[in-house]
Amino acid sequence: MTSSRKAKPATELRPFERVWKLVLRIPRGRVATYGQLSELIERRLTPIGVGWAIRAVPEGAIPWHRVVNASGGISTNAEHPGLQRKLLEAEGVRFDAQGCVDLERFGWRPRVTVTAPSAKKRATSRRPAPKKRASSSRGR
Numbered sequence: 001m002t003s004s005r006k007a008k009p010a011t012e013l014r015p016f017e018r019v020w021k022l023v024l025r026i027p028r029g030r031v032a033t034y035g036q037l038s039e040l041i042e043r044r045l046t047p048i049g050v051g052w053a054i055r056a057v058p059e060g061a062i063p064w065h066r067v068v069n070a071s072g073g074i075s076t077n078a079e080h081p082g083l084q085r086k087l088l089e090a091e092g093v094r095f096d097a098q099g100c101v102d103l104e105r106f107g108w109r110p111r112v113t114v115t116a117p118s119a120k121k122r123a124t125s126r127r128p129a130p131k132k133r134a135s136s137s138r139g140r
Contacts, residue, residue: 015044015049015053016053018040019037019045019050019053019054020057020061022110023037023062023063023066024063025110026063026066026067026108027108028091028092029092030066030107030108031066031067031072031088031101031103031108032068032107033069033070033072033103034047034050034068035050036107037050037067038050040110050067065083065084065087066088066108072101072102073098074099094106
């Protein structure tokens, strides 16, 4: 049985790789949310999947601490109590009384995203649909 999926071009990044490239672009003193990163990769991963992608890299490879939850809160305290907040505060990020980052003030807004090839490019690489034949008027 053959698979109906086509092989990806060698130049197209996998979803985890796309997340890593985005996280590397978040500047010091700024944060992004898991959901924002999910949107930037066309929802190829859910926000939870983005978290798994971040966990999959070797320690120190990306600035994982610059990714927060949708409310600007810390989601890593169970594993590393206080570490993410400490790292962000060292970069100048401030937290409110509820322990959340003001996303309007400290949120990262990228100009260009790490995206898959555009739909237009993909559409032109496919074979054209077969032309429909005119039906004959002859009866049977």
